[in-house]
Amino acid sequence: MPIALSARQEAHIGSTLLATVEFVESSSARRLLHAEEAAKPLSGLSTAAAAAAAPRASLSSRRSRRMLWIFLLVFAAGQLVDTAGAQNVSTNATTDPDEARILNGLFQRWGITAMDTWNISGELCSGVASDTTTPLLNLNPGIKCDCSYNSNTTCHITGLRLYDLDIQGSLPDDLWSLTYLDDLDLRQNYFTGPISSSIGNLTRMQYLSFGLNALSGELPREFGLMTDLRSISITANNFSGPIPLEFGNLTRLEQMYIHGSGISGPIPLSFANLINMQTMWASDNELTGQIPDFIGNWSSLTQLRLQGNAFQGPIPPSLSNLTLLVDLRISDILNGSSSLEFVRDMTSLSTLILRNNNISGSLPSFSLFQRLQLLDLSFNNLTGRIPDSLFNHSTLTNLFLGSNRLTGGLPLQKSPDLRNIDLSYNGLSGSFPSWVREQNLQLNLVANNFTIEGSNSNALPPGLNCLQRDFPCNRRVPVYSRFAIKCGGPQIISFDRTLYERENETLGPATYYVTNDRRWAVSNAGLVADNTNPQYTTQTTSPVVNTLDSQLYQTARASSGSLRYYGLGLENGNYTVRLQFTETEVLNTRTWESRGRRVFDIYLQGNLEERDFDIRREAGGVSLRAVDRSYNVRVTDNYLEIHLFWAGKGTCCGPSRAVNGPLISGIRATANFNSTVSNIPPSGSRNRTGLIVGIVVPVVAVSVICLLTVYFYVYQRRKRQKDLEDEELLGLEARPYTFSFAELKAATNDFNADNKLGEGGFGPVYKGSLGDGRAVAVKQLSVASRQGKSQFLAEIATISAVQHRNLVKLYGCCIEGDKRLLVYEYLENKSLDQILFGPGRKNLFLDWGTRYQICLGVARGLAYLHEESRPRIVHRDVKASNILLDSELAPKISDFGLAKLYDDKMTHMSTGVAGTIGYLAPEYALRGHLTEKADVFSYGVVALEIVSGRSNSDSSLQDDKTYLLDWAWNLHESKREMELVDPTLEQQDMDEAIRIIGVALLCTQGPPGLRPAMSRVVSMICGDIEVAPVTTRPSYLTDWNFNDSTTTFATDTTNISTSNNTNDIISPINFTTTNTSATSGVSSATRLQPKDDVEPMLDKSAIGGQLLLFPHTKRALRPPSTTRNTSPNTAKASSSCPQPELNLTPKFFYLGTDQLQETMGTCCSITLGAH
Incomplete structure (x- = not known):
C-alpha cells in the first residue's frame, strides 16, 4: 500500500x-x-x-x-x-488531558511562547514534541512526549525544557503532577521559594536541573524517591541546611552539581551508596567535617571539585583509588596536614588544583602525568627543591607553586609550552637561567631571596629587587607617608582632589609591577581553570551610585586568585587604608544573570580583616554601587601589604565564566600622624655636592636633636607630676589620635550654643571644623568615667580601630585634666529619628529603597560589631536616635562601645542597664543579662520603626496600634503585614517589606535563643536565605511609673530612658532590702494600678531585688480590689522572705507568659491571684 x-x-x-x-x-x-x-x-x-x-x-x-x-x-x-x-x-494519539491542562496553565502563567516547529496551538504532543529525531536539548521552550501508551493512542509528557527564559516566581504545585517526566531542565531563570516535597512524585526522573535560579529553603527528603535519577543540578541557588540522607538512595546517580547552592553540614554517610558517581561538583558551600573516605570507592569518578568549603583535614588517602580522575580540585582545608602521596597514581589528570590545603612534604616530578596541563599547589607548606623534570613537562602550561617553603634555584631548562609560572613567596635564590627572558612568559618571583644585581638585574621587568623578601627598597629610610592607586585604570583626580596614580599595566596569571619612584607595587597570581580568556581589568560606562567619584569606580583590577598591593618606603606608624569597590560584572536584574557571586578575603599586613567579602552583598544586593571600606593599619617595617585572596568561593559559571575572584577600583593609604617625610621620590644623583650634603645635614640634624632632647628633658623634669602622668599615658603603644582641648575649643567656636547639635545620653554634641578642613562632631562626656586615664585611652583606641562603612568613625579624643571629649566624623543628615518622627521629616523624606538600605546597613554594622570586630562589641543602646545618616543617606551607628567607658564590670548582674525603654531586651532590662542578642532585639524594634515611619509607642493612636510590636504581631497573624508600611510611601516592594517585618518579629522574640544572629539577619534581608516562620508573640518592656517608693529592696543601679525624648536618662531606681522574717499570710503587698483595668501577670518579675511586672494583654481581668490581702493582684510573700510594699502605676506593658509564680532573688516568691 x-x-x-x-x-x-x-x-x-x-x-x-x-x-x-x-x-x-x-x-x-x-x-x-x-x-x-x-x-x-x-x-x-x-x-x-x-x-x-x-x-x-x-x-x-x-x-x-x-x-x-x-x-x-x-x-x-x-x-x-x-x-x-x-x-x-x-x-x-492525543496528549493526556490533565497534563495538557497543566502545561498550558504553566505557559500561560509564565507568558511563554512556543517555537514555530512545535504545534502547541493544536495537539501538544505533535510535531517535534513526539518525533524521535529531535532531542529535547534542541528545543527551548520544548517538551518531549511518549505516545506509546494505550496502544499508541495516549501521549504522556516525558521532557520539559525551559532554559534561560527569564521566568520569575515560585515553582507551582501543578508541576509535580507531570509524573511521567524523566527530563526536567529549568536552568538559568529566576525561580524563587522552596522546592515542594511533592517533587517525590516524579519517580521516573532521570535528568533534573534547577541550576542558576534563586530557589531557597531546605532540600526536601523526597528527592530520595527519584531512584532512577542519573544527573541532578541545583548549582547557584539559595538553599540552606544539610543534604538530606535520602540522597543516598539515588544509587544510579552519575552526575551531581551542587556547587554554590547554599547547603551546609557534612556529606552524609549514605553517599557511600553512590558508587556510580562520575562527576561531583560541590564547591562554594558550607560543607563541614572531613572529606569522607568512601569517596575513594567511587571508582568511576572523573571529576571531583570540593573547593571553598569548611572541610577539616587531612585529605583522605583513600582518594588514591580514583585513578580515572581527569579533574581534581580541593582547596581551603581548614586544618590537618596532608601529603601529595594520594595523587601518585592519578596519571590521567589534566587539571590538579590542591590550593591552600596545608600540604607538606616535597614536590614530586609528575613525569608520568602525560595529560597534565594545570598544576596549582600554591598556599601550602611544600619544602625542598623544584624537580627539574617538572619544568620540562611536555604538556604542562600553567604552574602555580606560590606561598610555599621551596628552596634552591630555578631549573636550568624549561619546556617552551610552560607559559605561566608563579613561584612567589618561597625561599628561592641564585641566578636566573636564560629562559626567564622568553617572550610571552609570565614569571612571578616576588618575595623570594634572589639578589638582583649584575646579570640578574636586567633579566626580568624592573623593580623585582624591591619586592624580594623584607621589601628592601627605602627600608629604614622612609620617603612616603601616603599613596593612592587607581586599580585597573588611568590616573584620576578624585572629588576631594586626591591624585590616584594609574595602574593599568597588562597583568596576567603570574605578573608584578613596580612604579618608577618605588612608591607602590602590585603582584597577581592565579588562573581560573574554566576561563580560557580571563580578563584582569573590567570597565563599564554605566554611572556608579553612592559616590561623588563615579569615574573612579568604572574601571577595576580583577584577579583569578591572589592579588597583592604594596606600599613601599613608608614611614612607620598608624595608617588609614581605604579600599574602594563596586561590582560591574553582575547585572541589576531579577534574572539568572544577577545570580553571580564574587567572594574573597581581605588581609592587611597579613591579618584577616574580611572573610567572604562580597561586594554586591555589601552594596545592598546591587551592582554599580560604590562600597568603601576603611581600616586602621600599623606599619612597622616601612612597607604595607594589602592582600585580596580568593578562597574557592563564588560563581563558577555565570553570568560570565568564573566571576569569583577579587575586584578593586581604588586604594588609598594616609598616615594618621604628623609625617616627617617629604613624599618626594628620592633622586638618583651621586655627585660630590650631594655626598657632602648627605654627610653634613645628618650631622647637623643629630646635633639639633640632641640639644632639643636635653631641653625637653629639663623641661619635663620641671613640669607637675600630673602632666608627667598625662605624657606617659599618651605614650602608650596602643593609643588613639589625641586632640588638644584648645584645638577643639577653636573648632567649635568655644562650644558655642549655635554649634550644638544635640544632647545625648553621654553629653552634649557640637559641630566643629578642624584646621585641616574636616567637619567633625565633638562629644563632651558629661558623666565622670570610672576608669583611669590609661584605661580610658585604651578603650578609645579600641573603639577608633573598629571601622566599618555603617559605623560612625571616631577620629580621636581629648583628655586634659578631667576633660573627656570624643571627636567623630560629622554626618550632615543627622539622626534617623529626626527624619522619621521629628521635624526633619518635612525636609527629607525617605523612600522605600532608602529605608530598605538603611535596614540592611544597620544590620551589617551590628553584624560587624558582634562577629567581626576585635574585640567584639555589644552596643547596648541601639535606637533610631543612635543611627546617623550621611550625605548619601547611608546609615552609620553611633555611640557603640561608649557604655563600656562607664562601667567595666561586665558581669551578669553587676552591670547597670544602659538602654532606652521601648528598645530594651527583656533579659537585659530585668536581669542585666547582656549578650549581643540584646542588640538584636533593639534592631528589630528599629526595623519596624523604619518600615512603619512611626515610633515604637504612640498613645495618640488607637489602642490596638499604641505599641508597634503588638500591632505588627497582630497584622502578621492575620496576614496583613502591608498595613504596617508607612502610608506616606507612594511605592514599596511588598516582598522586601514582608521580609523585613518577619525578620523584625524574629529579632524581638522573648527568649534570646530564638533571635537570629545579625549575620543571619543580613542574609535574610538580602534574600540569601529564607526568613524563618515566626510562631510566638514578641516581648517588650515599656514605661512604668514608680510611686511611693517605700519598699526596702537592694538592687544595683538601673538607668532607663522613659521620656518621649529618647536622649533623656532618668534617675536610677534604687530599692533597699530589710531581711525580716515574715509569718504566714501577707504582711506587705505590692499594690498595682494597671491602665485600662488589665491585670498584670508576673513573668521573670523579680530578679536580685528588681521588681518589674508585666501583664498578659490577651486576658481582661477585673479591676484590683481595695483590700490589700485579698485583692486579685495582691502579691503574697512567703514566710521566709523580705516583705516589700511598692505602688506601681504601669503606663505601658511588657508582654509575657501566663506564669503566676516566680522566684524573687533566692528566697522570695510572689504570687498574683487571677480570675
Missing part, C-alpha cells in the same frame, strides 16, 4: 537527502585533496612513485563514493518508514 507523505515529511526527507549528498561530495573532495597532497614529492619518495600514488587514491575515492551512495539509499528508505510510523502515531 503506498505511503502518503505530508509536505512536512517530504521536506524533512528532502533535507536529509541533500545533507547526505553534501556529506558524500565533501568527503570525496577531501579524499582527492589528500591524494593530491600525497602525490607531492616528499623526502625519501621518488617522483615516479609519487605520481603513481594519485590514480590509486582516485580509484579508492570512486569506490568509497559508490559505497556511500548505497548507504544513502538504505538510509533514505529507513527515513520513509520511520517518518510514516511517527506520522501514524502522532495522528492517532
Whole structure:
C-alpha cells in the first residue's frame, strides 16, 4: 500500500537527502585533496612513485563514493518508514488531558511562547514534541512526549525544557503532577521559594536541573524517591541546611552539581551508596567535617571539585583509588596536614588544583602525568627543591607553586609550552637561567631571596629587587607617608582632589609591577581553570551610585586568585587604608544573570580583616554601587601589604565564566600622624655636592636633636607630676589620635550654643571644623568615667580601630585634666529619628529603597560589631536616635562601645542597664543579662520603626496600634503585614517589606535563643536565605511609673530612658532590702494600678531585688480590689522572705507568659491571684 507523505515529511526527507549528498561530495573532495597532497614529492619518495600514488587514491575515492551512495539509499528508505510510523502515531494519539491542562496553565502563567516547529496551538504532543529525531536539548521552550501508551493512542509528557527564559516566581504545585517526566531542565531563570516535597512524585526522573535560579529553603527528603535519577543540578541557588540522607538512595546517580547552592553540614554517610558517581561538583558551600573516605570507592569518578568549603583535614588517602580522575580540585582545608602521596597514581589528570590545603612534604616530578596541563599547589607548606623534570613537562602550561617553603634555584631548562609560572613567596635564590627572558612568559618571583644585581638585574621587568623578601627598597629610610592607586585604570583626580596614580599595566596569571619612584607595587597570581580568556581589568560606562567619584569606580583590577598591593618606603606608624569597590560584572536584574557571586578575603599586613567579602552583598544586593571600606593599619617595617585572596568561593559559571575572584577600583593609604617625610621620590644623583650634603645635614640634624632632647628633658623634669602622668599615658603603644582641648575649643567656636547639635545620653554634641578642613562632631562626656586615664585611652583606641562603612568613625579624643571629649566624623543628615518622627521629616523624606538600605546597613554594622570586630562589641543602646545618616543617606551607628567607658564590670548582674525603654531586651532590662542578642532585639524594634515611619509607642493612636510590636504581631497573624508600611510611601516592594517585618518579629522574640544572629539577619534581608516562620508573640518592656517608693529592696543601679525624648536618662531606681522574717499570710503587698483595668501577670518579675511586672494583654481581668490581702493582684510573700510594699502605676506593658509564680532573688516568691 503506498505511503502518503505530508509536505512536512517530504521536506524533512528532502533535507536529509541533500545533507547526505553534501556529506558524500565533501568527503570525496577531501579524499582527492589528500591524494593530491600525497602525490607531492616528499623526502625519501621518488617522483615516479609519487605520481603513481594519485590514480590509486582516485580509484579508492570512486569506490568509497559508490559505497556511500548505497548507504544513502538504505538510509533514505529507513527515513520513509520511520517518518510514516511517527506520522501514524502522532495522528492517532492525543496528549493526556490533565497534563495538557497543566502545561498550558504553566505557559500561560509564565507568558511563554512556543517555537514555530512545535504545534502547541493544536495537539501538544505533535510535531517535534513526539518525533524521535529531535532531542529535547534542541528545543527551548520544548517538551518531549511518549505516545506509546494505550496502544499508541495516549501521549504522556516525558521532557520539559525551559532554559534561560527569564521566568520569575515560585515553582507551582501543578508541576509535580507531570509524573511521567524523566527530563526536567529549568536552568538559568529566576525561580524563587522552596522546592515542594511533592517533587517525590516524579519517580521516573532521570535528568533534573534547577541550576542558576534563586530557589531557597531546605532540600526536601523526597528527592530520595527519584531512584532512577542519573544527573541532578541545583548549582547557584539559595538553599540552606544539610543534604538530606535520602540522597543516598539515588544509587544510579552519575552526575551531581551542587556547587554554590547554599547547603551546609557534612556529606552524609549514605553517599557511600553512590558508587556510580562520575562527576561531583560541590564547591562554594558550607560543607563541614572531613572529606569522607568512601569517596575513594567511587571508582568511576572523573571529576571531583570540593573547593571553598569548611572541610577539616587531612585529605583522605583513600582518594588514591580514583585513578580515572581527569579533574581534581580541593582547596581551603581548614586544618590537618596532608601529603601529595594520594595523587601518585592519578596519571590521567589534566587539571590538579590542591590550593591552600596545608600540604607538606616535597614536590614530586609528575613525569608520568602525560595529560597534565594545570598544576596549582600554591598556599601550602611544600619544602625542598623544584624537580627539574617538572619544568620540562611536555604538556604542562600553567604552574602555580606560590606561598610555599621551596628552596634552591630555578631549573636550568624549561619546556617552551610552560607559559605561566608563579613561584612567589618561597625561599628561592641564585641566578636566573636564560629562559626567564622568553617572550610571552609570565614569571612571578616576588618575595623570594634572589639578589638582583649584575646579570640578574636586567633579566626580568624592573623593580623585582624591591619586592624580594623584607621589601628592601627605602627600608629604614622612609620617603612616603601616603599613596593612592587607581586599580585597573588611568590616573584620576578624585572629588576631594586626591591624585590616584594609574595602574593599568597588562597583568596576567603570574605578573608584578613596580612604579618608577618605588612608591607602590602590585603582584597577581592565579588562573581560573574554566576561563580560557580571563580578563584582569573590567570597565563599564554605566554611572556608579553612592559616590561623588563615579569615574573612579568604572574601571577595576580583577584577579583569578591572589592579588597583592604594596606600599613601599613608608614611614612607620598608624595608617588609614581605604579600599574602594563596586561590582560591574553582575547585572541589576531579577534574572539568572544577577545570580553571580564574587567572594574573597581581605588581609592587611597579613591579618584577616574580611572573610567572604562580597561586594554586591555589601552594596545592598546591587551592582554599580560604590562600597568603601576603611581600616586602621600599623606599619612597622616601612612597607604595607594589602592582600585580596580568593578562597574557592563564588560563581563558577555565570553570568560570565568564573566571576569569583577579587575586584578593586581604588586604594588609598594616609598616615594618621604628623609625617616627617617629604613624599618626594628620592633622586638618583651621586655627585660630590650631594655626598657632602648627605654627610653634613645628618650631622647637623643629630646635633639639633640632641640639644632639643636635653631641653625637653629639663623641661619635663620641671613640669607637675600630673602632666608627667598625662605624657606617659599618651605614650602608650596602643593609643588613639589625641586632640588638644584648645584645638577643639577653636573648632567649635568655644562650644558655642549655635554649634550644638544635640544632647545625648553621654553629653552634649557640637559641630566643629578642624584646621585641616574636616567637619567633625565633638562629644563632651558629661558623666565622670570610672576608669583611669590609661584605661580610658585604651578603650578609645579600641573603639577608633573598629571601622566599618555603617559605623560612625571616631577620629580621636581629648583628655586634659578631667576633660573627656570624643571627636567623630560629622554626618550632615543627622539622626534617623529626626527624619522619621521629628521635624526633619518635612525636609527629607525617605523612600522605600532608602529605608530598605538603611535596614540592611544597620544590620551589617551590628553584624560587624558582634562577629567581626576585635574585640567584639555589644552596643547596648541601639535606637533610631543612635543611627546617623550621611550625605548619601547611608546609615552609620553611633555611640557603640561608649557604655563600656562607664562601667567595666561586665558581669551578669553587676552591670547597670544602659538602654532606652521601648528598645530594651527583656533579659537585659530585668536581669542585666547582656549578650549581643540584646542588640538584636533593639534592631528589630528599629526595623519596624523604619518600615512603619512611626515610633515604637504612640498613645495618640488607637489602642490596638499604641505599641508597634503588638500591632505588627497582630497584622502578621492575620496576614496583613502591608498595613504596617508607612502610608506616606507612594511605592514599596511588598516582598522586601514582608521580609523585613518577619525578620523584625524574629529579632524581638522573648527568649534570646530564638533571635537570629545579625549575620543571619543580613542574609535574610538580602534574600540569601529564607526568613524563618515566626510562631510566638514578641516581648517588650515599656514605661512604668514608680510611686511611693517605700519598699526596702537592694538592687544595683538601673538607668532607663522613659521620656518621649529618647536622649533623656532618668534617675536610677534604687530599692533597699530589710531581711525580716515574715509569718504566714501577707504582711506587705505590692499594690498595682494597671491602665485600662488589665491585670498584670508576673513573668521573670523579680530578679536580685528588681521588681518589674508585666501583664498578659490577651486576658481582661477585673479591676484590683481595695483590700490589700485579698485583692486579685495582691502579691503574697512567703514566710521566709523580705516583705516589700511598692505602688506601681504601669503606663505601658511588657508582654509575657501566663506564669503566676516566680522566684524573687533566692528566697522570695510572689504570687498574683487571677480570675
